[in-house]
Each structure stands twice: as structure tokens, then as C-alpha cells.
Amino acid sequence: MTFLVSKSPVTMPESVQAASSEDSEQPLTIPLSERIKEVVVNYLPLGYITFGGPQAHIALLLDLFVVKRGWLSEEMFTELFAISNAMPGPASTQLAFTVALIRGGVVPGILAFLIWSIPGGIVMGAVGYGVGQLGATSSLPTSVLYIERSLAAASIALVSIAAKQLVGKLMTDKTSCTLAALAVVLVINFGHVQWLIPLIMVIGGIATYLEGEVPGASGNDTTSGFDTGAVAASSRGYRNSTSNKTTTLSAPKKDLHIYFTYSMTTGAILIALFFILLILSGILRSQEINQPINILSTFYFVGAIIFGGGPVVVPLLYSYVVSGTNWLTSTEFLMGFAVINVMPGPNFNFAAYCGALAFRQTGWTSFVGALLAWIGIFLPGLLVKAGVLPIWRHYRDLPVLKRVFKGLNSVAVGLLVAAVYLLWMKAIALPENKVANLGDYTGWTGVMVVAFLAMDTWKVQPWWVVGASAIVGALAWVIDGKP
Numbered sequence: 096m097t098f099l100v101s102k103s104p105v106t107m108p109e110s111v112q113a114a115s116s117e118d119s120e121q122p123l124t125i126p127l128s129e130r131i132k133e134v135v136v137n138y139l140p141l142g143y144i145t146f147g148g149p150q151a152h153i154a155l156l157l158d159l160f161v162v163k164r165g166w167l168s169e170e171m172f173t174e175l176f177a178i179s180n181a182m183p184g185p186a187s188t189q190l191a192f193t194v195a196l197i198r199g200g201v202v203p204g205i206l207a208f209l210i211w212s213i214p215g216g217i218v219m220g221a222v223g224y225g226v227g228q229l230g231a232t233s234s235l236p237t238s239v240l241y242i243e244r245s246l247a248a249a250s251i252a253l254v255s256i257a258a259k260q261l262v263g264k265l266m267t268d269k270t271s272c273t274l275a276a277l278a279v280v281l282v283i284n285f286g287h288v289q290w291l292i293p294l295i296m297v298i299g300g301i302a303t304y305l306e307g308e309v310p311g312a313s314g315n316d317t318t319s320g321f322d323t324g325a326v327a328a329s330s331r332g333y334r335n336s337t338s339n340k341t342t343t344l345s346a347p348k349k350d351l352h353i354y355f356t357y358s359m360t361t362g363a364i365l366i367a368l369f370f371i372l373l374i375l376s377g378i379l380r381s382q383e384i385n386q387p388i389n390i391l392s393t394f395y396f397v398g399a400i401i402f403g404g405g406p407v408v409v410p411l412l413y414s415y416v417v418s419g420t421n422w423l424t425s426t427e428f429l430m431g432f433a434v435i436n437v438m439p440g441p442n443f444n445f446a447a448y449c450g451a452l453a454f455r456q457t458g459w460t461s462f463v464g465a466l467l468a469w470i471g472i473f474l475p476g477l478l479v480k481a482g483v484l485p486i487w488r489h490y491r492d493l494p495v496l497k498r499v500f501k502g503l504n505s506v507a508v509g510l511l512v513a514a515v516y517l518l519w520m521k522a523i524a525l526p527e528n529k530v531a532n533l534g535d536y537t538g539w540t541g542v543m544v545v546a547f548l549a550m551d552t553w554k555v556q557p558w559w560v561v562g563a564s565a566i567v568g569a570l571a572w573v574i575d576g577k578p
Contacts, residue, residue, distance in 0.1 A: 127200070127202065127203075130198070130199035130200060130202075130203050131199070131202065131203050131206060133198075133199065133203075134195050134198070134199050134203040134206055134207050134210075135206065135210065137159065137160075137164065138191070138195065138206075138207045138210040138211060139210055140558050141155070141159075141191070141210070141211055142210055142211055142212070142213065142214035142215065142439065142440055143214055143439055144439055144557070144558045144561045144562070145187075145211075145439045145440055146246040146247075146249075146250055146437075146438075146439050146561060147246065147247060147249070147250025147251075147253065147254070147518070148250070148436075148442060148518070149185065149186055149187040149441070149442065150187075150250075150254045150510075150511065150514030150515075150517075150518060151250035151253050151254055151518075152187035152188075152190075152191070152441070153176060153186070153187050153190065153254075153257060153511065154253040154254045154256060154257030154258075154511070155253060155557055156172075156187070156190055156191060156194065157169075157172060157257045157260065157261070158253070158256070158257065158550075158557060159557075160172070160194050160198075162260070166194060166197075166198050167194065167197065167198075169260070169261065169264045169265065170265075170500075170504070172194075173261060173265060173503075173504040173507050173508070174487070174491065174500050174503065174504060175190055175193050175194070176190055176507045177296060177500070177503035177504055177506065177507040178480070178483060178487060178503070179193070179480065180292050180293070180296060180506075180507060180510060181292070181293045181296040181297070181503070182293075182402075182476065182479050182480060182483065183398065183399055183400060183401050183402055183475060183476055183479065184398060184399075184401065184443075184473070184475060184476015184477070184479065184480065185408075185441045185442070185443045185473070185476055187441060188208065188211060188212060188441045188443065188473065188476070188477075189476055189477065189480040191207060191208065191211045192204055192205075192207060192208040192211070192477060192480065192481075193480060193484065194207070195207030195208075196355060196481070196484065197355050197484075200355065200356065201356075201357065204481075208473075208477065211440065211441070212440055212441055212443075212444065212469075212473065214439070214440060215438050215439055215440030215441065215444040216440070216444045216447045216465075216469050217447075218438060218444075219431070219434065219435065219438065219444045219445060219447040219448040219451075219465075220447040220448065220450070220451045220461070220462065220465030220466075220469070221451075222431070222434050222448055222451075223431065223447065223448035223449065223450070223451025223452045223455075223461065223465060224451045224455070224458060224461040224462070224465070226427055226430055226431070226448075226452060227451060227452050227455035227461060228455075235433045235434070235437065235524075237526070237572065237577075237578050238569065238572045238577070239437055240524045240525070240526070241568045241569065241571050241572035241575075242437070242565050242568035242569055242572075243436065243437040243524045243568070244522065244523050244524055244536075244539050244568060244571075245539065245542055245564040245565060245567045245568030245571065246437070246561065246564050246565060246568065247518065247522040247523070247524070247533070247539075248522060248533065248539045248540070248542040248543035248546060248564065249542065249543070249546040249560050249561055249564035250518060251515060251518045251519055251522060251533065251543050252543050252544075252546035252547035252550060252551075252560075253546070253550065253557055253560075254511060254514050254515050254518060255515050255547055256547065256550055256551045257511055258508070258511040258512045258514075258515055259551070261507075261508045261511060262275075262508060262512070265504055265505065265508055266505070266508060270302065270303060270306055270501075270502075270505070271303075271501065271502075271504075271505040271508075272505075274298075274299045274302060274303070274502055274505035274506055274509065275505045275506065275508045275509035275512065276509065277295070277298075277506075277509065278295050278299070278505075278506045278508075278509025278510055278512075278513065279509045279512050279513045279516075281295060282295075282509070282510060282513035282517070283513050283516050283517060286513075286517065290402055292402060292510065293402050295506050295509075296503055296506055298502075298506075299502030299503055299505055299506035300499040300500075300502040300503050301499075301502070302502050303498050303499060303501040303502030303505070304495065304498050304499050304502070306498070307494075307495075307498035355484070355485075355488065357485060358485060359485045359486055359489055361485065362481070362482040362483065362484065362485040362486055363482065363486075364482075365478050365479070365481050365482030366478075366479060366482035366483070368478055368482075369399070369475055369478040369479045369482065372395060372399075372474075372475070372478075373395070373396065373399045373475065375392070376391075376392040376393070376395040376396040376399070376471075377392075377396060379391075379392035380392045380393055380396060386453070386454050386464075387454065387463060387464070387467055389420075389453075390450055390453050390454060390464055390467045390468050390471070391467040391468075391470070391471045392471070393415055393416075393420070393471070394446050394449075394450065394467070394468045394469075394470075394471030394472040395471040395472070395474060395475055397411060397412060397415055397446075397471075397472060398443070398446075398471060398472035398473065398474065398475040398476060399475035399476075401476075408442055408443055408445060408446075408472070412428075412445065412446070412449060413428055416428070416449045416453060420453075422449065422452060422453035423449060423452050423453070427452055428449075431445060431448040431449065431452075432445070434448070435448070436524065437524070443472050443473060444469070446468040446469050446471070446472040446473075447465040447466075447468055447469040448465070449468055450464040450465040450466070450467055450468025450469065451464050451465040451468075452464070453468065454467075519532065519533045519534065520532055520533075522539065523535070523536055523539060538571065542564060542567055546560050546564060
């Protein structure tokens with residue numbers, strides 16, 4: 096089986112060469128139509144149930160594509176998650192796109208992104224058009240807030256389960272536990288700093304690289320869960336690590352066909368295109384040619400400089416579409432902020448709302464503005480992630496990178512643990528865009544506990560839990576007298 100077509104020769108470890116030789120004997124036989132069907136079937140519900148923000152999205156992807164479907168191993172999933180967090184753009188969307196790209200190829204990968212993002216983008220664009228025509232209010236109806244609280248409780252349960260699974264799998268020595276703890280401490284205290292997460296990723300990678308250079312350090316042995324055999328097995332597909340020091344979430348499965356076929360040269364071209372468009376967008380923004388070009392260039396520029404994903408995009412956009420250009424008023428912006436927090440899908444869909452208002456002359460111009468803003472903010476992150484993937488795939492089995500990825504994966508686990516705390520502290524949506532601690536509301540805390548039990552112990556599918564949580568929120572609103 097061929098993972099990557101590349102003209103750049105690289106000397107690989109013998110175990111990896113053996114794995115590649117074994118894989119090359121397995122021809123790619125699954126038709127494109129079957130791969131597209133598989134992606135559509137698995138991704139179609141996600142555009143409508145991915146509530147709770149990027150942390151909940153990551154947990155849902157882990158549960159569906161690692162635990163239940165076995166499309167890739169925990170190690171590979173965490174590596175891809177770590178890379179997404181170290182690059183600009185929406186981390187959860189990049190990860191969803193990457194999983195489908197590796198599983199099915201370029202066309203299924205693009206299709207997965209569209210299925211994942213378009214439903215929320217359409218709604219946000221429509222809301223933007225409506226606000227432009229009818230005016231804005233700064234808060235949502237109380238009934239919607241009740242539903243959002245229940246969905247937030249279920250999201251915390253989902254993220255907690257993902258953190259529990261990855262902690263048990265990847266926290267195998269003192270170094271990995273220390274790096275994860277460091278990430279938790281820094282994120283919960285300084286999460287508002289835009290460059291924090293990429294910086295922690297770099298520190299984690301350097302730490303485990305240096306650990307491997309120290310004679311007798313734990314990074315030099317193969318008991319950490321990141322040994323050559325484990326990584327080679329994970330890179331070939333369904334098979335999890337067979338190391339005696341690691342545990343598996345599912346039984347070993349047949350090697351996975353991976354339809355990831357473009358070369359490192361193509362990846363380099365995509366990365367170069369990312370930078371060319373970034374420079375061009377900066378130039379076009381300063382020229383004020385016309386509003387469509389202003390919108391596209393502004394949102395591409397924003398998407399290219401956002402590190403930290405969805406939580407960062409909203410405050411950064413405020414400086415560009417309210418303070419900097421006056422395309423939106425503060426009230427309009429806050430209305431969109433309230434809506435995006437109760438919507439499924441990526442927070443970057445907020446760009447469609449802003450674009451519709453930035454070009455609000457007619458219904459048609461609002462549509463054009465929403466589309467250009469939506470394309471502009473997603474494109475840079477997808478370009479750079481697609482460009483990095485063949486480089487990652489080609490070199491990930493080198494011993495030096497295995498040591499680096501140990502640190503990246505440890506930090507990624509810490510980010511999920513920190514997300515549980517951050518979501519907990521802001522789970523309860525109140526009027527006027529205020530939030531409160533989940534622990535202050537015993538009823539919603541109970542919903543979280545029941546959701547955790549249902550998904551972790553009884554193995555109920557997450558979308559059933561999400562749907563039930565929405566119903567519970569609506570019933571709670573009725574029981575409280577429809578305030």
C-alpha cells in the first residue's frame with residue numbers, strides 16, 4: 096500500500112522500510128465512489144451535532160474515528176491534533192479535514208470539510224442577513240440559553256471522556272505527565288495569549304528531544320508508548336501499538352488503506368501558496384479596491400494569523416470588523432457572538448455572519464459577503480495543514496521526530512485536560528452574554544454526570560446524548576415556568 100508518492104529520497108529506519116514494503120504489496124482497490132460514500136455517511140451527522148466548541152469537536156472525532164471506527168491509532172490522532180494546534184487556523188476543522196484526507200484521499204477530504212462546516216456557515220450567513228435587515232439585540236431568548244446550558248454540560252462530558260482515554264494511553268512516564276501538567280497550568284491561566292499554544296508545543300517537542308539525547312533518560316527506551324514498532328504499526332492503519340507497556344482501546348484490525356498520494360513537492364507548493372496569498376492579502380487590504388476584495392483579503396489575513404483556534408477568532412475579528420473598519424456595530428457583533436456559541440460546527444463560521452453584514456446592501460451582496468468571508472478565513476489553515484501533511488508523513492517515523500512527537504502529544508493531552516476546566520468555568524450561558532460556573536448549578540451538573548455515564552459506561556452514541564441534552568434543556572425551561 097502506498098502512503099505517499101514522493102520524489103525526494105529519505106533514508107528510513109529498517110523497521111519502517113519493512114512496514115512500507117509490506118504495505119506496498121497491498122494494492123489500492125477501494126473505488127473513489129466507495130471512499131466518498133464512507134466519508135459522507137460518517138461526516139454527515141457531524142455538521143449538526145458538534146456543539147460545545149473545538150474541544151468538544153476533538154473529543155467527538157476521537158470517539159468516532161479512533162475508538163469506534165478505528166480509522167487511525169491514538170498516537171497518529173494525537174500527532175495530527177498537536178500539529179493542528181501548532182499552526183494557524185481552526186484546529187478541530189483541520190483535524191476533521193485531515194482524518195478524511197488520510198482515510199479517503201483529496202476529494203473525500205475536501206468533501207468532509209464542506210459537510211463539517213457548511214451547515215453552520217449557512218445559518219450564520221442567514222442570521223447576518225437578518226440582522227442587517229431587522230436590527231440586532233445583544234442577547235438570545237431565554238429558551239435558547241436553557242438548551243445551550245444542557246448542550247454545554249454534555250460537551251464537558253464528551254471532552255472529559257476524551258481526556259481520560261488519552262491520559263490512560265499516552266501519559267506513560269514522568270516527562271509526558273510533567274509536560275501535560277505544564278500545558279494545563281499555562282492554558283488555564285494565560286489562555287488569552289495568542290501565541291501561547293504554539294509556544295507550548297515547541298517547548299514540549301524540544302524537551303522530549305533533549306531528553307532522548309541524555310544517556311539513560313527515559314526518552315531513550317521503548318517503554319514510553321512511542322517506540323518504533325508502535326509508531327510503524329499505527330502508521331499502517333487500524334493496528335494499535337503492540338508494546339507490552341501500552342494498552343489498546345480496541346483489538347488489532349486489518350491494515351488501513353490510506354489514499355494520501357500527493358508528494359512533498361505538492362506540499363511545499365501549498366505552503367508557498369499560503370505565504371503568497373498572505374502577502375497579497377496584506378497588500379490588497381491597504382488598497383481599498385472594492386468591498387468584495389476588502390472582505391476576502393481581510394478574512395484571509397485574519398485566518399492566517401490566528402493561533403489558538405476558535406476561542407481566539409472572535410476577539411481578533413472584533414478588532415478588524417468593528418474597531419478597524421466599522422463594518423459592524425458592537426451590538427451586531429455581540430449578537431453574532433451569542434449565536435455562534437449555541438451553533439454546531441466550527442467557531443470560524445462566525446466569519447459568514449460578519450461577511451454578510453460587511454456587504455449588506457442587498458440580499459445578493461450579503462450572500463457574496465458571507466461566502467467570501469467564509470472562504471477567506473478557512474482557506475489559510477487548510478492550505479498550510481495540507482502542505483505540512485506529506486512532510487509529516489514522510490519523516491514521522493524517524494527516531495528524532497518520534498521523540499519530538501512524544502512532547503507534542505503530551506502537550507496535546509494537556510490541552511484537552513485544560514479544556515475540561517475552561518468549559519466548566521464558562522458552561523452556563525446567562526443573559527447579556529454573561530457566563531457562570533457549571534458547579535453553581537446542580538441540575539446542569541447532574542446532566543453532565545449522566546451524559547458522561549451514558550457515553551463512557553453504557554457506550555451510547557454521542558449524537559443521541561446531544562439530542563437528549565437539547566430536549567432536557569427545553570424541558571427545564573418549561574418546568575421553570577418559561578422565564
